[in-house]
Amino acid sequence: MNEFELIRHYFTRPVSHTRLGVGDDAAIFSPRQGYELHVSVDMLVAGRHFFPDVDPYKLGHKTLAVNLSDMAAMGATPKWVLLAAALPTVNQDWVADFARGFFALADRYQVDVIGGDTTRGPLTLSVTIIGETPHGCALRRDQAQVGDDIWLSGTVGCAAIGLTYRQQQLSLTPAEQHHALMALEQPEPRVALGQALLSCAHAAIDVSDGLLADLGHILQRSGGLGATLWWDQIPVNPLWQHASWFKPEWALAGGDDYELCFTAPATARQAIVDIAHRVGVPVSRIGQVEAAHTGTVVLDTHGQPMPIERTGFDHFATS
Numbered sequence: 001m002n003e004f005e006l007i008r009h010y011f012t013r014p015v016s017h018t019r020l021g022v023g024d025d026a027a028i029f030s031p032r033q034g035y036e037l038h039v040s041v042d043m044l045v046a047g048r049h050f051f052p053d054v055d056p057y058k059l060g061h062k063t064l065a066v067n068l069s070d071m072a073a074m075g076a077t078p079k080w081v082l083l084a085a086a087l088p089t090v091n092q093d094w095v096a097d098f099a100r101g102f103f104a105l106a107d108r109y110q111v112d113v114i115g116g117d118t119t120r121g122p123l124t125l126s127v128t129i130i131g132e133t134p135h136g137c138a139l140r141r142d143q144a145q146v147g148d149d150i151w152l153s154g155t156v157g158c159a160a161i162g163l164t165y166r167q168q169q170l171s172l173t174p175a176e177q178h179h180a181l182m183a184l185e186q187p188e189p190r191v192a193l194g195q196a197l198l199s200c201a202h203a204a205i206d207v208s209d210g211l212l213a214d215l216g217h218i219l220q221r222s223g224g225l226g227a228t229l230w231w232d233q234i235p236v237n238p239l240w241q242h243a244s245w246f247k248p249e250w251a252l253a254g255g256d257d258y259e260l261c262f263t264a265p266a267t268a269r270q271a272i273v274d275i276a277h278r279v280g281v282p283v284s285r286i287g288q289v290e291a292a293h294t295g296t297v298v299l300d301t302h303g304q305p306m307p308i309e310r311t312g313f314d315h316f317a318t319s
Contacts (some may be wrong), residue, residue, distance in 0.1 A: 015114065016110060016112060017029070026115070028077050031132055035133065036133055038131045039128065040131065041127065042066050042073070042127055043126040044066070055185070056095075059103075059125075060097070063083075063102060064105045065187050066189075068105070069190070070192055072193065074132035074138045075137070076133045076194070078129055079111060080113075081130060082127065084117040084126040087120060087121070098314060102192060120138075140196065142223075143222065144202055144218050144225060146225065147265070148266075148289040150215065150261065150285070151283050151284065153259045153281050154281065156250075156254070156259060157236050157250040161176075161183075162180035162183055162184030166184070179237060183257070187257070190259065197275065201263065201264045201277070203218050205218055207261050215227060216295065218290070223317060225290065226295060226297070227296040228287050228297050229296060229299070232301050233286045233287070234251055234286050235286075252310075269285070
């Protein structure tokens, strides 16, 4: 099967809001009047971002999910994606399962696949995603304000535990394995939550590299603000919250959570609780934005600062 047969057989699907999709030199689409476009790209490299032996269906899901999460962080509605893939060989069973996982999620969010590229090379996957928000309404990283509450969706630390387990550095029960590996391999993008937060949040980001690192981007982009987080309010899966082996670092800096961290005024607290109930995503108020240019302080259950050795994932670290 050559490149064009591969694309035609596995990655060409009918489109719903695109004038011209896969099959030409470029796609043709039109944004809606009164809306702005959002464009983001993510790359996943075997051995760096995922294990080479991961289930291809789950990898297809995650490849799109991490990009949908970028749209969620801006409150955008995802509309179009382009997929580029370097494959060591054309294993049709592997490609078929990958495509099923990818398109299952694309269909859920009514996203059109409108183009991309394939070549032979080390297993690498890259998605460019395009979404839209009403003009001037997008959530951004640079709009946090002093006194804002800091909120977090879902739980954090599960994916880091899954990674540690896959690296054979941790033993887990079957139930623990299930939750940890689901978080690592099939994250759930918080698209509906992000869209609903357009009405009340000031700033937002998705937690991909670690809670502290990603919150730090909001603080830095918003003028070098500080933050105080309360460790006992940071949501962790009850399965291991009180386990003797649990490391706070997994929740604070582990990454790959794809939850939304966002700031909002205190006056929006009830609205946020109502939104969370409506979209079916739990949220926790975990801290407050401060004026001091001191970064982020995490207070333990006794109100004392916790030592922080690592804030998040470094894509260029050698270990």
